[in-house]
Amino acid sequence: MLVDTHAHLDDAQFAHDLGAVLSRAGAAGVGRIVTIGTGVDSSRAAVRLAQAHPGVIFACVGIHPHEADRADDAARSAIEALAAAPGVVGIGETGLDYHYNHSSREGQRRAFIWQIELAAQRRLPLVLHCREAYEDALAALEPYRGRIRGVAHCFSGGLDVARAFLGLGLHFHSQGR
Ligand SMILES: [Zn+2]
Ligand SMILES: [Zn+2]
Numbered sequence: 001m002l003v004d005t006h007a008h009l010d011d012a013q014f015a016h017d018l019g020a021v022l023s024r025a026g027a028a029g030v031g032r033i034v035t036i037g038t039g040v041d042s043s044r045a046a047v048r049l050a051q052a053h054p055g056v057i058f059a060c061v062g063i064h065p066h067e068a069d070r071a072d073d074a075a076r077s078a079i080e081a082l083a084a085a086p087g088v089v090g091i092g093e094t095g096l097d098y099h100y101n102h103s104s105r106e107g108q109r110r111a112f113i114w115q116i117e118l119a120a121q122r123r124l125p126l127v128l129h130c131r132e133a134y135e136d137a138l139a140a141l142e143p144y145r146g147r148i149r150g151v152a153h154c155f156s157g158g159l160d161v162a163r164a165f166l167g168l169g170l171h172f173h174s175q176g177r
Helices: 020-026 040-052 065-070 074-081 105-122 134-144 158-167
Strands: 001-006 031-034 057-061 088-097 126-131 150-155 170-173
Touching: 001 150, 020 031, 020 065, 031 040, 031 088, 031 170, 040 074, 065 088, 065 105, 074 105, 088 105, 088 150, 105 126, 105 134, 126 134, 134 158, 158 170
Parallel strands: 001 031, 031 057, 057 088, 088 126, 126 150, 150 170
Antiparallel strands: none
16 A cells, blocks of 8 residues: 655645546555645644545644744644644644745754654654755754654755655655645
8 A cells, every 4th residue: 555645635626626636646556645734724634634535534733844933932832732633744844945935944853843843742754845944844853862763755856855854864855845
């Protein structure tokens, strides 16, 4: 059985035919799909989807770096509460995106670090979105060496960074958004 570790099933384009999407995935051998939160609302939606399709859809909850400047204390509390919900298998997506800089770098780092901390506390893997920010990402992750694991997607950091990420307990896939 294949597991799709990175989908955004809360996207509006799936609202009317999610059942058919899941059937086609199943027919193609994809038996489990992890749907990834990008903010509080989409993390709530991810948890709802996981609870509606137990054993098929699983959820990650977190704040995307693009949304980091909107991640106030209330958002942080909401994600921390959602992380304990049934069907939640990871924290994210989180990370740093210095390509688009939709949120300030400082805001991105702050939101990233509390999500690393949350993943370590709850012993959940991280879903890491990192773009043109590998040095800062490594610096943020390094203090948690031995307490974290996860998947880095959209990876284009080169061999040295790949080795450093592997050493920190991360895996890779090349696509994702
Ligand atoms: Zn994504
Ligand atoms: Zn991403």
